[in-house]
Amino acid sequence: MEEDSSIFSSISENETKYIQLKIGSLLNRSFTEFISQAKKSGDYKKFLKAQDLQEEGEYHFIKTDKEPSSPMSKSESEDQFDPAHEFIEIICNVPSSEELKSSGNSIPNQKYLKKKRKAVFSNPEDVFNQESFVPPKYEKAESERVKIKNALMNNMLTKKLSDESINTLIAAFQKKTFNKDDVIIQYGDDGKEYFVLEAGVLQCEVFDEETKESSVTRTITEGNAFGELALLYQTPRSATITALTDCTTWVLDQMTFKTVIMASAVKERNIRLNFIDNIKVFEKMSRYEKVKLLDGLQVQYFESSDVIVKEGDAGEYFYIIEEGKVECIKEDGKEIIRTLDQGDYFGELALIESEQKRTLTVKAKSLCKLLVLNKDTFYRVLGSFSNYLKKDYKL
Numbered sequence: 001m002e003e004d005s006s007i008f009s010s011i012s013e014n015e016t017k018y019i020q021l022k023i024g025s026l027l028n029r030s031f032t033e034f035i036s037q038a039k040k041s042g043d044y045k046k047f048l049k050a051q052d053l054q055e056e057g058e059y060h061f062i063k064t065d066k067e068p069s070s071p072m073s074k075s076e077s078e079d080q081f082d083p084a085h086e087f088i089e090i091i092c093n094v095p096s097s098e099e100l101k102s103s104g105n106s107i108p109n110q111k112y113l114k115k116k117r118k119a120v121f122s123n124p125e126d127v128f129n130q131e132s133f134v135p136p137k138y139e140k141a142e143s144e145r146v147k148i149k150n151a152l153m154n155n156m157l158t159k160k161l162s163d164e165s166i167n168t169l170i171a172a173f174q175k176k177t178f179n180k181d182d183v184i185i186q187y188g189d190d191g192k193e194y195f196v197l198e199a200g201v202l203q204c205e206v207f208d209e210e211t212k213e214s215s216v217t218r219t220i221t222e223g224n225a226f227g228e229l230a231l232l233y234q235t236p237r238s239a240t241i242t243a244l245t246d247c248t249t250w251v252l253d254q255m256t257f258k259t260v261i262m263a264s265a266v267k268e269r270n271i272r273l274n275f276i277d278n279i280k281v282f283e284k285m286s287r288y289e290k291v292k293l294l295d296g297l298q299v300q301y302f303e304s305s306d307v308i309v310k311e312g313d314a315g316e317y318f319y320i321i322e323e324g325k326v327e328c329i330k331e332d333g334k335e336i337i338r339t340l341d342q343g344d345y346f347g348e349l350a351l352i353e354s355e356q357k358r359t360l361t362v363k364a365k366s367l368c369k370l371l372v373l374n375k376d377t378f379y380r381v382l383g384s385f386s387n388y389l390k391k392d393y394k395l
Ligand SMILES: Nc1ncnc2c1ncn2[C@@H]1O[C@@H]2COP(=O)(O)O[C@H]2[C@H]1O
Pocket: 185, 191, 204, 206, 217, 218, 225, 226, 227, 228, 229, 230, 231, 236, 237, 238, 239, 240, 241, 288
């Protein structure tokens, strides 16, 4: 409590006014969003009940953290408007008193807003045009539109975008062909484009800065996208992509990529990436592998006392604790072997040894938000890390 009051005692009048105005419009938006969801649901009353709103007396606008359906089903909601996140954004981005004063009123002026945005879109040319930017449109045959759409719908980065965003993207892709042996992306270059491969085969070659050795990690085949990392993280190209055959690609400019794809996908991803970056066991992973891992993670919630993993069962999932605490219990004697909390992981032993059953029962000690990886994704993403994980784990 003491901590809270000291944080808020330093808020100036200007800052308070700023927050009030922002929260006011956020509430307004939340309410509109809520009503539109309720209307869409077809059965208004059932919808209210499902949201844990009490029908009689006062309505309590409580959004439970609990996921309504079975385990691996509901991270789809991630792209939706999330008032809690928006709230945090507002609080974290309150301009300083000086900035508010210099803007002449309690809301920062356009100049200030543009300056803020620069932090997210770090290339200077990105900054001025965010609001007025209109994605380009290139003519395409229907068959081409279908191919691009299929590729976007099969790509983790774009599959959850709205139909409107998908259509904007489809229109904005421009055809570009390459000859066999052409270098499409050069390791270390600045990234300006995002690609979808329509026809042909490409080679992806990565470099180890320490050993100065290069290795071919995979071939990229039709319908796959590449070149996203440099645009997402403002880093140099992480690999060299070379055409193994004559190729046809679809190319998206970075401004369209940023305004359409990044705006929705990267926000959630960055929060998690930051989280994964702090987990020791993943420290040897490349950024690419971490991003792949993130794409395979699903969110699952457990109430206090829920059994997450049962001793003797076959292992299906690997878990990372994003929030909450769990207890690992040996069934005979009910001895608590250890307690795990934020950033810890469990459930990997049964995945590493295919015959191995769960060696302990893991029970939620509080409400838990877990990031869950299923067996197939675990092998695809962490296969080469299994020995490392096993060694690191002291039973
Ligand atoms: N280890 C890897 N395996 C497969 N693809 C990769 C790997 N590393 C990088 N890439 C892809 O190669 C692209 C090179 O440019 P980017 O870094 O922009 O984005 C990169 C990814 O799309």
